[in-house]
Amino acid sequence: MLLHKSKTLTFFTPTAFKNSGAHFFDTGISAGFPSPAEDFKEQRLSLDRELVKNKEATFFARVSGQSMIGAGLDDNDLLVIDRSLEPTNNKIAVCFLDGEFTVKRLKVDKDEVWLKPENPNYPIIKITQENDFIIWGIVTNVIKKV
Template sequence: MILPATKKLTFYKPEEVNDSLGALFFDTGISAGFPSPTEDFSEQQRLSLDDELVKNKDTTFFARVSGQSMIGAGLDDNDLLVIDRSLEPENNKIAVCFLDGEFTVKRLRVDKDEVWLKPENPDYPIIKVTAENHFVIWGIVTNVIKKI
């Protein structure tokens, strides 16, 4: 099987936002089961997604997923990833890695002195990282933003 070439990731940095900005937020909970009685929406708040999704503004970036190798983890083509470069890589975390000149997003598997990059799609191979690879763990994925 021939796999498509990896596309390059485009990274975005969070912008500084005035605290008074943000989308309207109704902190009432929206039923995903039976409809709930209407509540008064007169008390409105503003919600900044940066405040919700970004813990470390100086080390957080956004990037779009390109490809299908992580669909089993819920990362679909064109999803927007929130990536924090200050977090320590750990076994089973999803990471953005720089491998032999290309960026890729995979689940980390660390076993003793070995590192594997595990896709979450059986159509893609598990990658064993060796001393011959140029390899950097660029950041840890903390959130994903999807369009529906």
Template sequence: MTTKTQHRLTFFTPKSTDSNGAIFIDSGISAGFPSPADDFRETRISLDEELISNKEATFFAKVSGQSMIGAGLDDNDLLVIDRSLEPKNNKIAVCFLDGEFTVKRLRVEKNEVWLQPENPNYPIINITEDNDFVIWGIVTNVIKKI
């Protein structure tokens, strides 16, 4: 069975820093009426501490493609992937399928596994015993540039 490549992932290693994190304004940023500037407090936040629960099993990868736009995963987004999490129905997973990495929503029904894109222009992939298939990790967060 041949499958059209819908999503390629480029694995990414962030540069390590010795900083204590970026400045975090914990009062919230108003999307309505502005709040007085003297009402906010400034603290520091580490995205590693906020986004990663298992450092040894967590990886980053950049998305390439459009098959998951309905799930909010766009071209060049940075995925946070945890390999220690158990794959479950409806989770978004990074999978190794027939020699390529792809990211899709898992659909597990009875004894069948399907990889569901979140874009109607891409086909659903039914995993069979003929496929070289591994669920590599579960996507826990996505980081976007705007």
């Protein structure tokens, strides 16, 4: 369900499905030579249970832009955001800054906060008292299409 759209992020609320889960083979996938002796144990895997730790405080947002490519967040990736987590130094956070949502790495030193992009083509943003600023949530996972 679409919740909000800004220039850089489009927010969605997670929807749980009953009896959801894809088939999951808990054997590991070899990136080298396959092991023909492996027995395949089939289970059901729910991405909701894997990625969402606090359902009431979790949201999804789709990335738009290139400012975090060095952290592996690319255009159109889907972020899993937990609003219940404590924002700390070096975490990747979704922030509301001067009327727009943005995703950046937090740099916290004493009473100062910076929003650091992971792309040298974007400037580091120092948060001041003049900014309308809220740390909205912490990014816990990224879902990519291959």
